[in-house]
Amino acid sequence: MVETPLRVRYAETDRMGIVYHANYLVWFEIGRTEYCRAAGLPYRAMEESGVWILVTAIDCRYRRSARYDDALIVRAWIGELAARGMTFRYEVADSEGRILADGASRHVFAGPDGRPRRAPEDLLARLERFRAPAQNA
Amino acid sequence: MVETPLRVRYAETDRMGIVYHANYLVWFEIGRTEYCRAAGLPYRAMEESGVWILVTAIDCRYRRSARYDDALIVRAWIGELAARGMTFRYEVADSEGRILADGASRHVFAGPDGRPRRAPEDLLARLERFRAPAQNA
């Protein structure tokens, strides 16, 4: 699991005084980005090498509100991992450890042309090792 | 079912050249707004009368990409409806009728303080009539 801190932006609030719900998906993506970086696979480098990770489904449950300037944590980890695609899972927590939201995203690997492709073996191996270091020791 | 046309904004695209996935949730919300208006219950008036509709869960499946300047249709309709909350369902289609994405949102009714409340009877009756005119004829 990789944890990324973030601070709620004014632009992310809505007239209810809380964070607009679509922004949690942006935070999930930040969690995903930092997960890949921590695994030694910066997502930008992956794209530049021709491996794109398309989003095919997303879900999110909202449990508590976040407010402007709150210091939050996004947690991201891999659910399933296969040559065709993968799932990420997420939690957003506040500074007291309460879960504000959780969710998941499903992905397929694609080439720069947007067509599905299998992920390279070494990429899968590296993600697999990062995700379950004990099992792979 | 209520249909709302929209045009993809440049700001809604990302470096993949397609619409960034979180924006579909914003479009769902536009569908919801226009559904309530068509039912004779403009959502802004509902909020001003003390009935807020909070989002408690969302899901979306992405089937095809949307691109800058595409003319799209958002379809919204009610799934479940109860005094405590409701669900909306959505489809986003392109100008040739292909479904780009579909999804749902779950909601609870709340007061201006954010606490759950039952929806007023007349609001429920009106939504019920709008949603199933035949059954209620």
Next chain:
Amino acid sequence: MVETPLRVRYAETDRMGIVYHANYLVWFEIGRTEYCRAAGLPYRAMEESGVWILVTAIDCRYRRSARYDDALIVRAWIGELAARGMTFRYEVADSEGRILADGASRHVFAGPDGRPRRAPEDLLARLERFRAPAQNA
């Protein structure tokens, strides 16, 4: 001058209860898109033919607030026009004709590689004719 109607989205508001100021720049871009379409030069087609219009400067003055669900008008017109670049000017008005904001954007023409280029003659001629039909009659 080209006028485009728009409806304020919930996502565009902030915790002050009004539209977050950066969204006016998105609305300016909508005005620009519709101006180009009205001139017979859909911006997406321009990009696909290799002419990109980069933003090099922007300014906006905020005079009155916009609120969720307000029906607004964006007006866009050309300020200056030259082979190297151009300026657009904008106004955002509410349904009673009051000006909520006005501003301008400066642009340079560029190729797909992002490098400055001169705009094609026929593009300039068409924009010039559209902008000042009387003078060019």
Next chain:
Amino acid sequence: MVETPLRVRYAETDRMGIVYHANYLVWFEIGRTEYCRAAGLPYRAMEESGVWILVTAIDCRYRRSARYDDALIVRAWIGELAARGMTFRYEVADSEGRILADGASRHVFAGPDGRPRRAPEDLLARLERFRAPAQNA
């Protein structure tokens, strides 16, 4: 001057492959938030005490593009400061110190009702001391 690091989000890019220009205004606001915090005046606490800082004008010049995952710095400092309002100035720089954009925002102080008001003396004194410690020693 207060410096705040940020990392470009995928959601902030557009189909040109670079950051969509309106997002720089969101970054300016992050710079403003951190400036106030560094001055001992967290903006959220200011709002809760009844002092709102409305944006009345903004300008930005774009000099170089930012890309997904770039590590950037936002610099913010006070231009003018008076009882009725103030200006902030900004620069966005990349990790090699190159200026990507600079700009300014003009503000008036307002009450929770949105009406202009004078800023409290102690708030002005504190901002003044923070901005020019030498002159005020």
